[in-house]
Amino acid sequence: MNFDMGTYGAYIWPAYGVSALALIGATVWTVLAWRRAKTRLARLEKRI
């Protein structure tokens, strides 16, 4: 794998960095929301 971007590194790495951050962030946000909803429903069902 070639990670030498020459003079274009200032454009390529931010593009990959922002994409990785956004997609990983969306994944974490989605999974956490799912876990929260699951826990809340389980707690409610236990109470009723």
Added chain:
Amino acid sequence: MQFLFRYANPHNFMRLSGAVLPFTAIATALCIGTALYLGFTAPPDYQQGRTVLILFIHVPAATMAMTVYGAIAILSLLSLVWRHPLSDTAARAAAPFGALFTTLGLITGSLWGKPMWGTYWVWDARLTSFLLLLFLYLGYMALWNAIEDESRAARAAAILALVGAVNIPIIKFSVNWWNTLHQGESIVSGALAPVFLAPLLIMMLGYLLLFLTLWMIRIRTAILERRARNLMQGGAA
């Protein structure tokens, strides 16, 4: 249509998506990993040099931005015509991901534009219609949150989504209809060398699978939240 309705009721959706999710998650990781490997081992483009690497993340993001909006428009039509119970939930759940892909398309496009065109932004037809897509997503999500009555909010958002769908063919064909700085279509026309086409197509598949995985989880979350709300109100889920 009967098939769609049978498998798209909340109970069947939870069962089916629960079984499919592990496979789509693994396939997503495999596709994105393979595309990154092929992309970073590909030689520099004879014209664009190593900035061709941005192609592998810009095109999938832009394609998904339009695909997700298309899905929202179809689901909105289903909602308005057939009052399908899951279509509103699915459309609403897709919107944040569509907005995210649109933002990524704009940012990566700008970062590609600067070294290639000498500018981060121009108000040409492709870029402007794509920016309009982001505003459509933001408007769609704002409308859902602005109206308290969920059925009224769903109806208003569905109408907005259908009206906004006019923008999708405008984005797609803007490079043919107007004289733009943005390059024309290069996948179907065969203008892209196989060494770049392979990582691009695999990354596009990876982005699609990632969206489907996150979308299914988001719909499942919305179904659980609705059940919880019904329990709080003393009704049946």
